[in-house]
Each structure stands twice: as C-alpha cells, then as structure tokens.
Amino acid sequence: MFPANFGYAAPRSVDEALQLLSKHGEEAKLLAGGHSLIPAMKLRLSSPRTLIDLGAVPGLRGVRLDGNTLAIGALTVHADVGSSDLVRKHLPGLAEAASVIGDVQVRNRGTIGGSVAHADPAADFPVILTALNATFVLQSTGGSRTVTADKFFVDYFTTAMEPNEILTEIIVPLPPAGTGTAYAKLAHPASGYVVVSAGAMITRQPSGSCTAARITIGGLGSGPVRAVASETELQGKALNAQNIAAAAAKAAEETDPDGDIYAGADYKRHMATVLARRAIEAAVKRAVT
Amino acid sequence: MTTEHISNGLIGASIRRVEDPLLITGKGCYVDDINLPGMLHLVVLRSLYPHAKIISIDTSAAKAIKGVVTVVTGAELPEHLNINAQVMFPGQKIPPHPVLARGAVHAPGTPVAAVVAESRAIAQDACNAIEVEYQALPSVQNAEDALKPGAPLAREELDNNICYTAVKKGGDVDKAFAQAEHIVRMHIVSPRQVALAIEPRGIAANPDPMGKSLTVWLSTQGPHRVRADLAGTLGMPENKIRLIAPDVGGGFGSKGPLYREDVLTCYFALKLRRPIKWIATRSDDFVTTIQGRDQAMTSELALKKDGTMLGLKVRVVANLGGYLQSSTAGPPQRMMAMAPGCYQIKDCHVEVVGVFTNTVPTGPYRGAGRPESVLNIERLIDKAAKDLGIDRLEIRRKNFIRPEQFPYKTGVGMEYDSGDYFKSLDKAMKLSNYQDLMRQRDERRARGEIVGVGVSTFVEPSGGAGFESGTVRIERSGDITVITGSSSHGQGHETVWAQIAAEMMKAPMDHVTVLHGDTYISQQGTGTFGSRSAVVGGGALATAAQRVIDKSKRIAAHLVEAAPEDMVQADGGFAVAGVPEKKVSWRQIAAAAYSGKIPQGMEIGLQETCFFDPRREAWGYGAHVCLVSIDRETGAPTIEKLVLVDDCGVLINPMIVEGQIHGGVAQGLGEALREQMIYAEDGQVLTGTLMNYAVMRAGDMPPLTLGETVTPNPFHPLGVKGVGEAGTNGAPPAVANAVMDALAPLGIDHIDMPYTAPKLWEAIRQAQSDRA
C-alpha cells in the first residue's frame, strides 16, 4: 500500500524541529524510526501532511550516566538500548525488554522515544519504564518539562505530551543497592508485540525481605498498569517463593482486559500472574546486595 | 523403459541448486521487476463487506485526479469478462464470477472498481476517492452453518448453499457396520490456511502496437493452463498470447488459477494499447488469493475388537468460499481417493459436500485435500487404539496394506503402485528411539508434566492432473537444451532436469540448459503443483531423452560404420562396445544430424518431444513421529522431537527432497500450531495481515530428523514419486496425535488444530474443573 502524499523536512536541531512543529501544527508528525508511523501511513490510518524527520538531529542518541540516573536519548534504537553496557549493568530489566521487541530489523530501526511517544498498548518499553519509575523530558518552543511514567501514559496511543512537544530524553533513576529489575513477556505469535507482559523492580534488604516493589503489567489495558495489590502484598515480606507467588497471584487485580481472537480475557489475566511471578523471581535473583 | 546408460552419479546426488546464486543475491526477475516505457498501473477497489448489494458507485472524484487514465465499474465492462470454473461434478452449480462485481459482492475483497493510472500511488489515491454505497446482506462464514435450515444464502441466485454433492462407494459399508464390534465416531475440522507465497500475485501485460497480441508476465505455477483460461475469457486466440512465468516467489497451489486482476490487466492493456502492471499488496493477497483447508469431516470407523478395520464412512463439508476459481471444487474430492489411507478398508462410503459461504474462495493449497484426509484417518485410528486398548503401532500394522499386496486396489478404487509401510514405520521407530521416547514420556508424566508422543503413517499421492511435456534438443554444438512444460516456481527444476538429462546423456551438467515458463518457448504443458513435476515432467524428460539417445546411437554407429547394437554410451557420447577409443562425441553426432550425414531414411535434426501421462498417480508414503510437551502454566506446546521418514521412490536430488520436506513441514506445523484465517461473525476478516495471521517463521521451527526408505515406482521410467506435499500431509496428524496423547490423561478426547497456547490452556482448565 502507499501512503497519501506528504511533505518531508529534515531539521538539524531540536530547535529547528520545534519551529517546524509549531509552523505545521497538527498536520505534521515527527518521524523517528518509522516502524509504527510508516505502517500506519501505508494503511492510511494516519495521513500527516508533513513528516519532520528527527533522524538528522544531533544529540538525541545514546545512553549516558548522569549523576544517579541513566539518560537515554529519545532516538536511541532498541538494539543500542539492549546492548548498552550501562543499561545491562544497572537496568538489566530494560535490556531484557529491548531485546524482545519485534525482530532484528525492528530493533535496529525503532527508537525508544518513538515507542514511548506512540504509546501502543502492546508495546514493551512503556511497561518496563513504568516499573523503573522513569521520567520523560519534553521540549517545546516554550522550554522543557518532565513527566513521570505513571502520569505519562494516558490512554490507548495517548500520552501526556502536547502536540507541540518533542520527547528528547528518557531519565531512569539508578536503582538503590539491593535492587533487581526484570521483564517477562508473552509475545503474540504473529506480530511479536505484547499479549501480556510484566515488569518488576524489587529492592531487598540484606535480611531478605522486600523494602520496595514496583510491578507493572502490559497488554491488559490502555497502557501499562501498576499491579498495586501485588506491590502491597510483597511489601515487608520475605522474598521467598511462596510470598512471591502470593503477590503475583494478585497481578491482574487492577486489570479488566478484553478477549481477542488469539487469547481470551481469562487467559490474559492468568498470564499476568504467571509473568509477574517470573519477573519478580528474576528481579529478586538479580537483587544481590 | 530400459536405459543402458552407466550412471555418472548425478541422479541421487545432492547437487546445489543452480538457480540459487541469482535468487539469493537479489538478481532474480519477478513480475514487479518488469518495467516498460509508458507503463500504466492498475489498482482495484475492494469490498470490505462479505455480502452486500451495491446501490451506487460514484467514480467522478477519482476520474478528476491528475494522472488517472480510466476508472471502471462492473456495469461498464463487457459481460463476457468472467472467471470460468470447470465443472468437476455432475450438477455442480457455478454462479457468476465477474471480474468486477456486478450488482453484488459475495466475499470480502471482491473487486468493485478498477483504476488505471500513470503511477501505482495515483491509482491508489483514486481508489480511495471512489464512493460506493452498499446495502449489507446477511452472510454466512462457516460451511456447516451454511447447511443449516434458514441459513443466509451466500449466493442469493441459488436456492441453497450447496455447490455440489459427490459420493464414492466401495464394497458394502452397511454390512461392515453391521458386523462392527466397535465404532469410532469423530468430528474433525481442519483450519483455514492462507497460502502466503513470499511474492504476492502480480501481472504485467504488454500489447503489440495493433492491439492484436499480448505478452504477459504472470506470477503463476502453470503458464499454459492459465493462458488457455485467459484466452477464453478475453475471447482471443490462445496463440496470440505469450505468457511468461518469470522468477516466481512461491505459489503452494494458490498461483494455479486465473484471477480477476489478471483479466482486468490484460483487458485494459489491449483497450488502452499501453503496458499495464498490477501487483498485489499483502492485504490484497489475504483477501483474494485462494486459501486452503477449511473442511469439516464427520466420520465413523467400524472395527473388530482386535482392531481390524471393517468399514469407513466419511462426510466432508467443504468451505468453498463466495466464488469458484477454476480449481476451487477440487481439493475436497481428495477424500474420495484417500479416505482409507494406508489401511485395508474395503468397505467405504465417502460423501463430499461443497458449500458456498461469504468468504475468500478456497482451492488447492500444498496438499490440497491430502492433509485433511490423512488427518481424518490418523485421528480415527488413534482414537480406535485408545478405545480398544490396543497399541497404536500394533493397530496400524494390523491394518497396513502388506508389501506383497501391491499394486493394491483400495476400498475407494484407487490402485497404489508400491510400498512397504512396515519398513518406513520401523525406520521411524528406530530414528526416534521410540521405546525410549515412550519411557521418557511416562517418567515425565509421573513428575506431573504434560507430555505426549504421536505417530502418523500416511500416503502421498502425486503426479496427477494429466500430461506433462518435455523436449530434449541437441544443439549444433552438441550442447543439450531441455524444454519442460512444467515451469518452476522455486522447486529447482533447472537443477533437477539438468541432473536427469546429464546423467542419461552422459554429458557434464553444465552442457545442459533447462528452459521453462514461457509459452513461446515450450510446447504445451501443464504446470507445477500436486507434487507432480518430478513424476510427470521428469517422466516426459526421461522419455524424450531416451528417444534422442536411441536416434543418436544410430547416427554414431553410422559415423564409425558399426552396427547400432555394438554402440554403447560413453562419457560425452558413444563408443564402440569393447573399443573405448572408437568414440563419437555429442558434437560430432550433432554435426552429422544437422548436415545430413545420417543413415538413409532418417529425419534430419536431433530433437524429441514427449507428452507423458502416467495415467495413474504415484503413491509416496511415510511415517512421522512427534514428541510434544505442553507447559501446564501457559498452555504453550513445544515440539521437542519430530522424526520424518518419507519414501518418494528414487531420489534425484536428496538435498532438494529434504528442502521440500522442510518447507512442507513448516507449513504443516503452521496448521498444527498457529495459523488460522478467521472471519468475524459479521464476516469481517480478522486475520488479514501478518500482524495477526501467525505464519511460521524460520525461528519458529523445531529441530527435524529426516530419514528415508526407497521403494522405486515400478510404473515410472525413473522410479520416482512426488514429495512436495509429504510434510503437510504427515506432520500435522503426528503433532495432533502427540498433543492428544499428552492431554489424554486429563480426559481430553479431541481438540481441533491449531493448538495455540491459549486454546490448550483453556482446554486443560476446563478438563480440570470438570474433574473437580
């Protein structure tokens, strides 16, 4: 299929991109890796008049250590997130999520910023980044602001970003000592996207009990869902198999998924508990102090 | 045939495919690579409705777009532009199948308007600007539903949804059932699959300046057959159309028939006197290209308590879709030839009902009725073994046709040529370490795992559909040109045909050039489908080659003044028997043949053509064994072992045979594990893209263990049988039987494919709550 006719601009700086964005308004779309936008345009689900390609904008790519955070440029491709030494060392759960997105081609082109901005309910990054309590840096001609993941994902394909904003960076706090992160996914056999997934960030005391837990479920709602009941269940408990299973069993409590032709709602809720358990277990294993 | 050649080892050698360097470096030439000056592009507007009346079509906005050459609806086309299906069964109904809808649509994807424009993008824009007003009509998607009283009529021109009913009887089935000590009853549905060739369909057509003849490039499996159909529809002499199948990226049966877009492209090319191209998008392919399977089988198998099979009744309800392609009615009839499989069941009754529904037409898809037939009997026999408490191998061996009974006339009147089903089953047992597998299964079960072992033993009929042609020509240089009527769409004919010719003529393989896929080059041919090419096309080639050898021997004898009986084939030509230095090369023979230095009365030239029709199918067979485990927590099945023993007679190129088995198994596992075309209750296509239709990919394949037995086909000059569909026939029932074996301890009797994780999890949960 062919997209409808569109214009193309390749700004050389964030400022130039922002100017173009305010000039063209809602008729324009930012282009990052194009792996969500171009298919939508080919199916004519999206027909922007102008594409503003961020590909040539310098400074939006790569992972760096910034104080006690990791700052990830919005244009960093999935493959680079997954293979970054910094990410693998500090946030193995994020590397895990990056490495199970789509296929090699997708991982070599798709960007973390594009994935976050697109807010597909079946995407991987939103789930793990919410578990990791990430913050998103948004720039507009008026300046810049930050929004936390908990507030960012508003609805299906809808974020807290304004149409005149560009997502430039993703800030992930370095977890405190004794913290492990992990991601577990049931991929759709056709698309490779999330059917159900779970992200976990668990902090354990030297004594073995849980001092902090952030657990998120993907695929069961309009975006990532915090498994609050599981988090509460785990709080202060010894991180043994029994307690983890009891917490994971509550992972679907905040969800009310629809069934689809591949999987029914019961199966999805069940898989949320299975994947939450697997993610928590893996995170706990990594949480060596 | 007696060939006195000494083998130079080419037949039976795993020669790398000569086609591949070109194809895998991206230098092939597919239809979309054909670009001609002034070429126009066709795009078709399709109905999203499964069944609707067309109230109005407004093309004015589309016509106003710059670069649009013409916009046409069904009402504006000549009435003779239809797709004409063959009558395969007496009383078969053939409702109209116009190339653009006239008044109504009966399946999603039906073309309602056509746009020709200077570019494909402009044509697409114009399509989007066409306004169509529909009035939705009630629709039906499931064939069994379509037979129920009060079901919506898929084709409102007819009084019911039945296209045809065909019956095959053998022996006395009532008597057999009267004697039965046990009767197994099953209802089995094979999921609808999409053929999904990597290269979607496409056509380019170039008229001569006078509009009297046409050159057509078409992604097809059978240039001659489709040309005849095209000529018939266009009302044009067949020999004014040159039809070329360039490199073709797969077909799997779906590129056999003539499609609506093919006719439209040629019609506009002739009318506008401009070259035109149409290339299917993947979305087009999902809703227009014939799909496979979708048969519901209701069966009864009568047995004695000791497992002896007495009689078989099968009723097939086959979903044909909303329109008939030339071959749509065909696949379900396979049950009438294959119902008893490799077992001695003399008393059979098979009924096949072809049913119209408001879905994409079905047709031959790798196996084309064979996989359904094998699935049916192999599930039945496993259920019989379970019911009667007999070992599944024992019940098979008890009922196998025995080696000494061949050629064997089956209960449905087919004559199987040869085989030793015991031997292939034994081989599969050995290769799979069967006893050990069963022990592992039991141990793991005792630990609470869900594990099963499945076996299928099956036949694979091949080489039907009439004749194939082959020409062998020795050029003046002594080089060998082979022209086959059976064009290749990925199978490796250029390699295999060269192997056969080079071995028979005792010439180096690179002296052989194989030509195919062009009606101006080759004599009439049939095409590549139904595992037929090596059997029928190979037979034609071998026969023609032998005729050239026979004639050449007389020329060689004449040149050295010896008697033809004293000549023997030698490397690169002939020699006098016992006097190897008295040699005549192919070059010398050719020079003589074309200059007239030949025996008196002999015709000049050195070229022979054979139209070969074996008049019987070749019955390959095999035994497949599968070990599967199912994750209790997720329902996900894992194929841990898949052993495939196949017998396709003499192997010409074992590497290509293996490739055929790999590919067939991949598609068979797709059917067994993940692929299914699904229509919503309102008829909308729910799996119309690769984002939701879960085709098998390379990374999804389990490890395969291949083995073979070789029973030469006694009725074939090369001893070969087909193998292209063996993987789709044998693997799915082996998996099905393994999955059902795994679930048997839970009290689960039967689940239809595909075995997706959510489906198995649901079944396990249900079974557990039933027991609690």
Ligand SMILES: Cc1cc2nc3c(=O)[nH]c(=O)nc-3n(C[C@H](O)[C@H](O)[C@H](O)COP(=O)(O)OP(=O)(O)OC[C@H]3O[C@@H](n4cnc5c(N)ncnc54)[C@H](O)[C@@H]3O)c2cc1C
């Ligand atoms: C075959 C296939 C399989 C896939 N499988 C998965 C999977 O398993 N899991 C998964 O998570 N994803 C999957 N994806 C999606 C893939 O990860 C996309 O690359 C990603 O979702 C979007 O990133 P992108 O860089 O391609 O964005 P684009 O497609 O370029 O843009 C997407 C949207 O985000 C906006 N946008 C992009 N960058 C910015 C920015 N910096 N600031 C503001 N707005 C911006 C664009 O305007 C557009 O609306 C798959 C895609 C394909 C094609």
